[in-house]
Amino acid sequence: MQKKLIRVTTTSGSLDGLLQNQLKFMSDYFEVIGISSKGIRLDNVRKEQGVRVIPVQMSRSISPFKDLVALYKLYTIFRKEKPFIVHSHTPKAGLLSMIASYFAKVPHRLHTVAGLPLLETTGIKRQILNFVEKLTYAFSTRVYPNSFGLEKIILDHNFINKDKLKVIGNGSSNGIDLAHFDPNLFSQEDNHALRKELNIGENDFVFINVGRMVTDKGINELVEAFCKIQETYSDTKLLLLGEFEEKLDPLLPDTMEKIKNNPNINYLGWQWDVRPYFAISNMLAFPSYREGFPNVVMQAGAMGLPSIVSDINGCNEIIINGQNGCIIPPKSTEHLYNSMVDSLKNGTSKFKNVRESIAARFDRSVIWNAILAEYDSLTPNPQKK
Structure with missing residues (x-):
């Protein structure tokens, strides 16, 4: 039986565009489920990448009530599906799915950082975003900055210890499809x-x-x-x-x-x-x-x-x-x-x-295989923090 891999993004556009065809590739090795907010592009993921999708409405802005609702929905999904890996992208999906997967006892809680909106904010909002970033990383088991520059920023801000961080390959979340972009x-x-x-x-x-x-x-x-x-x-x-x-x-x-x-x-x-x-x-x-x-x-x-x-x-x-x-x-x-x-x-x-x-x-195939190798290096360990 294949182990379950759940990939989570805040919006369907990110699941469809940011991770274009990656879920399809991973479905040869895992039972893959995609989660994001409702949208036509979530249906595209189901049709074009051939994986099961589950809509969970998530707001990109700070919205405590909506966030709590989404957090509970994610928790119930993770408890039911019992995935081996939950891997999140984008800030809000990262925060909610890392917390939900922790309490659902998912053994491997992975988060990819593809940008830090907090870098362009100041004052109280900056303090809040700093705290949210640290919280996301605290509930994860691994954090993957998708560039070496981001890795340095994360370490400079003391968001996480270095042993939890890793840049996969030369960076990038999905690489580039050279046959398509020609x-x-x-x-x-x-x-x-x-x-x-x-x-x-x-x-x-x-x-x-x-x-x-x-x-x-x-x-x-x-x-x-x-x-x-x-x-x-x-x-x-x-x-x-x-x-x-x-x-x-x-x-x-x-x-x-x-x-x-x-x-x-x-x-x-x-x-x-x-x-x-x-x-x-x-x-x-x-x-x-x-x-x-x-x-x-x-x-x-x-x-x-x-x-x-x-x-x-x-x-x-x-x-x-x-x-x-x-x-x-x-x-x-x-x-x-x-x-x-x-x-x-x-x-x-x-x-x-x-x-x-x-x-x-x-090249996209190099990035995909590097991510797959990272997944393959994981071993079941529910106690891992």
Whole structure:
């Protein structure tokens, strides 16, 4: 009989996107169950990855009553299913499932850290988030930062002892599917048609950003830098792919106005498939304030695009400055502007072996097998803390 593995994320988008096809891979070795909040993408996990799913509504924001309800539901599920491993991702799912699995006597309670929102908060909220992070780690048996930079931050903040921490492979939660993210899948005719549809000239230089349209992704700085570039370079375009979060982390009103009114900024919303947009772009501009190990930077690189990224953990582990992109100080519109202008003036041909750099370090099959090896190293021990 296969041992049970339960993977938990706060939202269905994370279970479907962050762990794309990983649950299917693991189902060859475990009986896998996916848990997240209700959503169409939870059903996608069931259909496309062929695993059982259980909806448990979880709020990303602090909501004591909803959190207690979710905690109890998770506890009852874990008591009933008796999994060998509960492995969580994302902050709220981590907190709730680590506590619930502890009291349900799950022997192996694993949590992957893919970013620390607390790094951009201050005051009482920061103290609360620090406490929550420590609590999550205290109830876990293993904690996996998905970058070496995150591991250092966790240790610097004394959230956990080093012997409970481990970075798997070269980092990343899921690696990159090189067969899927391949620029050769898109013909010149395909690219020409999409550029025409988006009113992009054949000689226009296209910057792209993929991710949540929020302040801590550096979107305010990106839009400001791009609009300044437009004063000198009219043959440039900016593609923005992602959703706004007006309640959790809204953009500045001035930024919203510029996105709405600048004809050279194409806001395309959230897209199921970002590859066609990478295929018509010249460079990823990703000036995020904080990350775990950003999939979008790996995806862009696999599609042959160099990236401008902030000098933060994850980003500065994927990008090798001057080789497959450039690294700039975070929250600096000036440095972002200068790097974008340099790319416009001198092109991107100086960045060599962009796709090869990603393939050599972050091939998805390597990451999956490293996680599987970690699971295989575990032995039943209900007393383990």
